[in-house]
Amino acid sequence: MNILVINSGSSSLKYQLFKMPEKAPVCSGLVERIGIEGSFIKHTVYRNGEKHSIEESGFIANHGEGLKQVLTLLTQSEYAVINSPDDITAVGHRVVHGGEHFTGATLITDEVKKQIKKLFSLAPLHNPVNYKCIEVAEQTFVNAKQIAVFDTAFHQTLPEKAYRYAIPEWYYKKHSIRVYGFHGTSHKYVSEQAIKWLNQENSKIISIHLGNGCSMAAIKDGKSIDTSMGFGPLSGLMMGTRSGDIDPSVIFHLMEHSGYTLDQLSTLVNKQSGLLGVGGSSDMRDIRKLLSEGNAAAILALKLYAYRIKKFIGAYAAVLNGIDAIIFTAGVGENDSNMREAVCTELDYLGIELDPDQNIAYKGELKEINSASSKVKILVIPTNEEYEIAHQCYGLLD
Numbered sequence: 001m002n003i004l005v006i007n008s009g010s011s012s013l014k015y016q017l018f019k020m021p022e023k024a025p026v027c028s029g030l031v032e033r034i035g036i037e038g039s040f041i042k043h044t045v046y047r048n049g050e051k052h053s054i055e056e057s058g059f060i061a062n063h064g065e066g067l068k069q070v071l072t073l074l075t076q077s078e079y080a081v082i083n084s085p086d087d088i089t090a091v092g093h094r095v096v097h098g099g100e101h102f103t104g105a106t107l108i109t110d111e112v113k114k115q116i117k118k119l120f121s122l123a124p125l126h127n128p129v130n131y132k133c134i135e136v137a138e139q140t141f142v143n144a145k146q147i148a149v150f151d152t153a154f155h156q157t158l159p160e161k162a163y164r165y166a167i168p169e170w171y172y173k174k175h176s177i178r179v180y181g182f183h184g185t186s187h188k189y190v191s192e193q194a195i196k197w198l199n200q201e202n203s204k205i206i207s208i209h210l211g212n213g214c215s216m217a218a219i220k221d222g223k224s225i226d227t228s229m230g231f232g233p234l235s236g237l238m239m240g241t242r243s244g245d246i247d248p249s250v251i252f253h254l255m256e257h258s259g260y261t262l263d264q265l266s267t268l269v270n271k272q273s274g275l276l277g278v279g280g281s282s283d284m285r286d287i288r289k290l291l292s293e294g295n296a297a298a299i300l301a302l303k304l305y306a307y308r309i310k311k312f313i314g315a316y317a318a319v320l321n322g323i324d325a326i327i328f329t330a331g332v333g334e335n336d337s338n339m340r341e342a343v344c345t346e347l348d349y350l351g352i353e354l355d356p357d358q359n360i361a362y363k364g365e366l367k368e369i370n371s372a373s374s375k376v377k378i379l380v381i382p383t384n385e386e387y388e389i390a391h392q393c394y395g396l397l398d
């Protein structure tokens with residue numbers, strides 16, 4: 001059977017088609033820089049052990065538009081991989097916020113769509129886009145099963161002391177206000193790879209997912225026990241356009257003294273902050289270019305970004321009472337060796353020592369980049385949320 005997976009992130013749309021149960025990728029691709037200048041699509045097909053890619057550029061305003069172009073590539077291009085929409089048995093969708101309702105892969109019904117919609121305001125950069133992709137897929141693949149896999153699911157193992165906020169219980173009981181955590185599919189996938197690599201069931205791992213959205217997870221014996229994002233995908237690390245942790249007093253101050261509305265405040269912390277707000281672009285590649293021109297704002301943005309990650313490594317070393325491995329993953333984590341170096345500098349007290357040559361030598365497959373004397377393994381592991389989603393969808397259908 002063919003399972004198509006659609007992973008819409010805040011700045012990108014990734015997709016992969018898998019032949020199951022062989023777990024063989026038939027094609028994969030990504031639409032990048034959605035909504036900003038320089039959008040492009042890269043579509044790759046795998047045939048007879050060889051890879052063939054095509055790239056298309058041209059501004060793509062939103063994820064719905066991106067997905068429609070992807071569907072044309074899948075069905076009508078030189079590198080088409082299906083003859084008819086009926087060749088797809090199931091479409092697996094990454095859905096970012098599942099609230100307390102969903103813990104595993106879930107068949108999408110009208111009721112499930114209603115719940116995803118209810119959570120729009122908690123994940124404003126994601127759930128509306130995930131919903132749109134479900135609608136486009138339902139219209140295109142009318143006979144396929146549509147399945148959701150939630151970012152929040154992996155973090156359902158958080159202990160109460162980690163998932164409860166220090167506010168009256170009523171807000172948890174009545175309004176479900178608690179830490180949910182995100183990027184769970186990615187943290188799960190890379191930590192399982194790390195556990196296999198370490199060959200150690202009982203392990204203390206810190207997973208650092210640095211994409212457009214960024215989060216970290218403390219993972220003990222394969223289970224998430226703490227994570228940096230919270231009620232929504234906004235707290236914790238500095239991100240592409242999101243502020244990460246910010247004292248709520250700032251919000252009260254802007255409301256009281258500058259008359260900011262709810263919308264303006266949400267736009268500020270979700271869309272105008274992070275790398276964009278401090279450094280001038282939401283895209284790390286642009287920030288690196290600005291840095292090479294000596295741009296002071298870009299220098300500051302990079303310092304803040306690395307410093308926040310370092311602080312969470314310290315916190316999670318304490319929470320786990322030790323560390324066996326830290327993992328760098330996602331767009332920045334996998335591709336930006338300078339950021340990995342900035343994060344790992346002066347962490348020898350915790351037993352974290354980078355090997356600069358190994359760090360630079362990373363080429364897209366799981367790699368150890370620590371020095372020989374480092375007590376902690378430093379791993380770069382390419383995430384594969386699409387694979388994990390396909391695997392979970394297959395489990396549900398089977």
Ligand SMILES: Nc1ncnc2c1ncn2[C@@H]1O[C@H](COP(=O)(O)OP(=O)(O)O)[C@@H](O)[C@H]1O
Binds near residue numbers: 011210240330
């Ligand atoms: N070669 C690279 N060097 C530095 N950053 C990179 C590189 N390639 C991609 N990135 C960064 O990765 C981020 C996007 O990561 P990704 O995981 O694709 O995001 P998301 O899934 O959240 O949309 C962007 O900030 C982008 O600049």
Ligand SMILES: CC(=O)OP(=O)(O)O
Binds near residue numbers: 008010096151211
């Ligand atoms: C949850 C989240 O921030 O996802 P992404 O990094 O894909 O935007």
Ligand SMILES: [Mg+2]
Binds near residue numbers: 009010211212330
């Ligand atoms: Mg992502």
